[in-house]
Amino acid sequence: MDVQKKINEWLTLNREQAIRLLKRLVQERSITGLESSAQAVIIEKLRELGLEIDIWEPDFTELQSHPYFVSPRSSFTDSANVVGVMKGTGGGKSILLNGHIDVVPEGDPKQWEYDPYGADVVNGKMYGRGTTDMKGGTVSMLLAIEALQALNLPIKGDIVFQSVIEEESGGAGSLAAILRGYKADVAIIPEPTSMKIFPKQQGSMWFRLTVTGKSAHGGTRYEGVSAIEKSVVVIEKVRDLEVLRNSRIDDPLYQSIPIPVPINIGKVSGGNWPSSVPDQVILEGRIGVAPEEEMEDVKREFEHYIGNLGEFDDWFVTHPVEVTWFGARWVPGTIDLKHEAMTLLENNYKKVRKQNPVIEASPWGTDGGLFTKVAGIPTIIFGPGTTEVAHYPNEFIILDHMMEAAEILANMMVEWCNMEDES
Amino acid sequence: MDVQKKINEWLTLNREQAIRLLKRLVQERSITGLESSAQAVIIEKLRELGLEIDIWEPDFTELQSHPYFVSPRSSFTDSANVVGVMKGTGGGKSILLNGHIDVVPEGDPKQWEYDPYGADVVNGKMYGRGTTDMKGGTVSMLLAIEALQALNLPIKGDIVFQSVIEEESGGAGSLAAILRGYKADVAIIPEPTSMKIFPKQQGSMWFRLTVTGKSAHGGTRYEGVSAIEKSVVVIEKVRDLEVLRNSRIDDPLYQSIPIPVPINIGKVSGGNWPSSVPDQVILEGRIGVAPEEEMEDVKREFEHYIGNLGEFDDWFVTHPVEVTWFGARWVPGTIDLKHEAMTLLENNYKKVRKQNPVIEASPWGTDGGLFTKVAGIPTIIFGPGTTEVAHYPNEFIILDHMMEAAEILANMMVEWCNMEDES
Structure with missing residues (x-):
C-alpha cells in the first residue's frame, strides 16, 4: 500500500478523535491573556506524541526593544508559547508548522445561533469562536504529525510545531518563537484560507x-x-x-x-x-x-x-x-512561487483534492510576515478554515477541510522532510 | 434735573458697588446643579431692594409633560428659580427682566489667563466664567431697578425680575417661571449681544x-x-x-x-x-x-x-x-420691529450712547423664544456682554457696557412702565 493511501486510511480512522481534540480546544475561550487552558490541551497532545516540548512565557522586556514588536499588553505572564519538535533522523529539510492559539472575542452573543464555545457539530461543520481562526488549522497540523508517527514513516528533517499566542494583536508570540531561535527551511501557517494557497500576504x-x-x-x-x-x-x-x-x-x-x-x-x-x-x-x-x-x-x-x-x-x-x-x-510575507515547498504543496493538494489549488495573495497579514522578514524563512499560508467567517458570529469550520488539510500536509511533509538538506 | 441725568449720576456713584455685586456672583461657580450659592447672592440683593420674593424649585414632574420641556437632569432639587417683583402704583405697562444664573463649565483651566472664578478686574474688564454670559446682564437689570427705587421715580406698571436656572441646557428655568404664571407686556433678556438689539432670535x-x-x-x-x-x-x-x-x-x-x-x-x-x-x-x-x-x-x-x-x-x-x-x-423668538418697547429701547439707547443701535437677528436662541411662543410675551434680547467670549476661556465683560445697559434699561422702564396699560 502506498504512503498516500496509508495516510488517508489512518486519517479516516482517526476522524472522530480529531474532532474531539478540536472540540476541546474550542471550548477553551483563549482570548488574549486567557490562552493557558487551551495551551494545556496542546501540551497534553504534544506529550502524547512524545515530542520535545518547550513552554515559555515571552520576555516582555526583551521583546520590547525589537523593531517589529507590537502588543497591547505589558506582560506575558500566564500566556505561554508552546513548541513541540519532532526530530528527524537527520539530513533532510526541516519544516515549521505554526498556528496561533488566541482567538478574537466572540462579540454580542445574541448574534450567535450556537454557543460560541459550545463547539457544536451540525451538518459536517463545527461552530464556535476559533474553529476557523485557527484551531482547526492547528488540529490539521497535529493530525499530520500524528499520522507520520503512527504509520512509522521515516522522516529525515525536523518538524517544528508551534502554538503561539498573540497573533490577533500583532504577532508577539511568533516573534518570541523566532527570537528563541527556532528555524526551518520552510514554514506553513494554516490560517483560514478556505483551502487556497497564499504564497504572498498583504501586510x-x-x-x-x-x-x-x-x-x-x-x-x-x-x-x-x-x-x-x-x-x-x-x-x-x-x-x-x-x-x-x-x-x-x-x-x-x-x-x-x-x-x-x-x-x-x-x-x-x-x-x-x-x-x-x-x-x-x-x-x-x-x-x-x-x-x-x-x-x-x-x-x-x-x-x-x-x-x-x-x-x-x-x-x-x-x-x-x-x-x-x-x-x-502585520508584516507582509512572501515566498517564491517556484519554491520547492510550493511545488510539493500544490502537487499533494491535487493528489488529495483531485483539483487544482487556487493560488492567491492574501488580503491580510499573518505571522508569516515575521517569519519572512525577521527569520528569513519562506512561508506559505494554507489552511482549512473558511475566510469569510473568521472574526464573525457563527464562525465555523468544514470538518472535511480540516481532514483534507491534514492529509495534504502529511503527504507534503513526507516528501519535503526526506529531501536532501543542502544547507 | 431731568430723570436721565439723575439716573446717570446715581449709576456713576454706585459703579463700585455694582462691580462688587458682579464679583460676588462670578465667584460662585453656578454650573448646572450648583446654582444655589449664586442664587443666594441674588436673594440677598432682592431683600435689600425690598421686592416681593418668590423662590421655588421647579417641579420636574409637572414640567416633564410640557411639549417645550427639555433638560439633561431628572430633578431640580437645590436648583431654585428666584423672582422679585417691584409692584407699580397701577395702570402702567409691565415689564419682565429675565436673566439666567447658570454658566457653562470653565473647561480646561490651562486655557485661562485669569482664574475663571476670580472675577479679576483689569483695564475696565472683569474676567471670569459668567461675566458676559450673563451675570453682567443680571447686574445691569438689578442696577436699573435699584436706580428707580433710590431716585424715588414713580412707576405705574410692575417690574418682574427673574433669575432662572438651566438656560444653557434648554430653558427649563424660564419655562417653569412661565408656568408659575408670571406675565408682562414685554420682556427683556440681557444676554451678551455686545450692546446690539436683537428683536429676533434664531431657534x-x-x-x-x-x-x-x-x-x-x-x-x-x-x-x-x-x-x-x-x-x-x-x-x-x-x-x-x-x-x-x-x-x-x-x-x-x-x-x-x-x-x-x-x-x-x-x-x-x-x-x-x-x-x-x-x-x-x-x-x-x-x-x-x-x-x-x-x-x-x-x-x-x-x-x-x-x-x-x-x-x-x-x-x-x-x-x-x-x-x-x-x-x-431653543425656541426662536421675535418681536414686531415697530413694537413700542422697541422704539423706547432704541430711543434711550441713542440718548445714553449717542449713537444708533445695531439691530440684528441673533444667530442663537435664548429663553426669549419660550416667552414668545409659550407665554405670548414679545421679547427683546439686549445686553452688555461680549458675544465672542461667551462659553470661551478668558470670558470677560466690559464694565462700562454693564453700566450703560443699566442706564438704558432704567430710562426705558421709566417711560414704558408709566405708559397707559390698555389691556
Whole structure:
C-alpha cells in the first residue's frame, strides 16, 4: 500500500478523535491573556506524541526593544508559547508548522445561533469562536504529525510545531518563537484560507490622522472651520492615494482582487457638542502593505502624501494633518512561487483534492510576515478554515477541510522532510 | 434735573458697588446643579431692594409633560428659580427682566489667563466664567431697578425680575417661571449681544443621524460598505439643505449674516476597529430655526430631506439614515420691529450712547423664544456682554457696557412702565 493511501486510511480512522481534540480546544475561550487552558490541551497532545516540548512565557522586556514588536499588553505572564519538535533522523529539510492559539472575542452573543464555545457539530461543520481562526488549522497540523508517527514513516528533517499566542494583536508570540531561535527551511501557517494557497500576504499598519479645525458657535458656524468638513477632504484624498498605490500593482496573483492593498478608515471621532463647530477629528485606519513593499517605505509615502494636502486645500498649509502610527502592525510575507515547498504543496493538494489549488495573495497579514522578514524563512499560508467567517458570529469550520488539510500536509511533509538538506 | 441725568449720576456713584455685586456672583461657580450659592447672592440683593420674593424649585414632574420641556437632569432639587417683583402704583405697562444664573463649565483651566472664578478686574474688564454670559446682564437689570427705587421715580406698571436656572441646557428655568404664571407686556433678556438689539432670535434643535454601512475586514474593504464614506454623502447633502433653507430668507435683519440659519454638524463618531469597515456612524448636530418658523415644520422638512437621500445614493434606499431629535432645543423668538418697547429701547439707547443701535437677528436662541411662543410675551434680547467670549476661556465683560445697559434699561422702564396699560 502506498504512503498516500496509508495516510488517508489512518486519517479516516482517526476522524472522530480529531474532532474531539478540536472540540476541546474550542471550548477553551483563549482570548488574549486567557490562552493557558487551551495551551494545556496542546501540551497534553504534544506529550502524547512524545515530542520535545518547550513552554515559555515571552520576555516582555526583551521583546520590547525589537523593531517589529507590537502588543497591547505589558506582560506575558500566564500566556505561554508552546513548541513541540519532532526530530528527524537527520539530513533532510526541516519544516515549521505554526498556528496561533488566541482567538478574537466572540462579540454580542445574541448574534450567535450556537454557543460560541459550545463547539457544536451540525451538518459536517463545527461552530464556535476559533474553529476557523485557527484551531482547526492547528488540529490539521497535529493530525499530520500524528499520522507520520503512527504509520512509522521515516522522516529525515525536523518538524517544528508551534502554538503561539498573540497573533490577533500583532504577532508577539511568533516573534518570541523566532527570537528563541527556532528555524526551518520552510514554514506553513494554516490560517483560514478556505483551502487556497497564499504564497504572498498583504501586510498592514494602523495610522491615526488628527485633523484640526477652528471652533465656533454653531449658530455662527461661518466664523469657524469644521474639522468634520476638513476630514471629508482628507477621506477623499486618502481614497485617491489608495487608487495611486494600487495602480502600481501588476502582480498576476492580484488579478481578481478589486483593491489589492486597500486603505481602510475604520474609526472616526470628533467634536464634543452638537452646537459647536468641531475643532478636531481623529481618523484611525489601516493601510495595506504589498508583499514586496518595505513597511518604512509605505510609512514615508503616506506621511509625505498627507503632508502635502495643502496643495488641495490651503487650510492644511497652516493646519497640517498629523500622522501617527500606533497599535497593531502585520508584516507582509512572501515566498517564491517556484519554491520547492510550493511545488510539493500544490502537487499533494491535487493528489488529495483531485483539483487544482487556487493560488492567491492574501488580503491580510499573518505571522508569516515575521517569519519572512525577521527569520528569513519562506512561508506559505494554507489552511482549512473558511475566510469569510473568521472574526464573525457563527464562525465555523468544514470538518472535511480540516481532514483534507491534514492529509495534504502529511503527504507534503513526507516528501519535503526526506529531501536532501543542502544547507 | 431731568430723570436721565439723575439716573446717570446715581449709576456713576454706585459703579463700585455694582462691580462688587458682579464679583460676588462670578465667584460662585453656578454650573448646572450648583446654582444655589449664586442664587443666594441674588436673594440677598432682592431683600435689600425690598421686592416681593418668590423662590421655588421647579417641579420636574409637572414640567416633564410640557411639549417645550427639555433638560439633561431628572430633578431640580437645590436648583431654585428666584423672582422679585417691584409692584407699580397701577395702570402702567409691565415689564419682565429675565436673566439666567447658570454658566457653562470653565473647561480646561490651562486655557485661562485669569482664574475663571476670580472675577479679576483689569483695564475696565472683569474676567471670569459668567461675566458676559450673563451675570453682567443680571447686574445691569438689578442696577436699573435699584436706580428707580433710590431716585424715588414713580412707576405705574410692575417690574418682574427673574433669575432662572438651566438656560444653557434648554430653558427649563424660564419655562417653569412661565408656568408659575408670571406675565408682562414685554420682556427683556440681557444676554451678551455686545450692546446690539436683537428683536429676533434664531431657534435651534439637536438632531442625531445614524448612518449604516456594512462591516467587512479592512483588507477586503470592497466587500463592505463604509459608514464613514456614506457619512461623507450625508454631510454634503446636509450642506445642500442648509443652502436651500437659507435661500428662502429675505429678512433685512439677516442681510449682513453669511448663513442666517446654519446647520452645524458638531459631533461624529463611528467604527470600532481601524482594520474593519465601519458599519455605523453617528452624526450629531444643530439645525437653526428662523424666527418665524415653527419647530415642527423644520423637523418635518429635515426628516423628509434625509428620508429622500436614496435619490442621490441607492444605498440609502435600503439603508435609510435614521433621524432622532434629542437633548437641547431653543425656541426662536421675535418681536414686531415697530413694537413700542422697541422704539423706547432704541430711543434711550441713542440718548445714553449717542449713537444708533445695531439691530440684528441673533444667530442663537435664548429663553426669549419660550416667552414668545409659550407665554405670548414679545421679547427683546439686549445686553452688555461680549458675544465672542461667551462659553470661551478668558470670558470677560466690559464694565462700562454693564453700566450703560443699566442706564438704558432704567430710562426705558421709566417711560414704558408709566405708559397707559390698555389691556
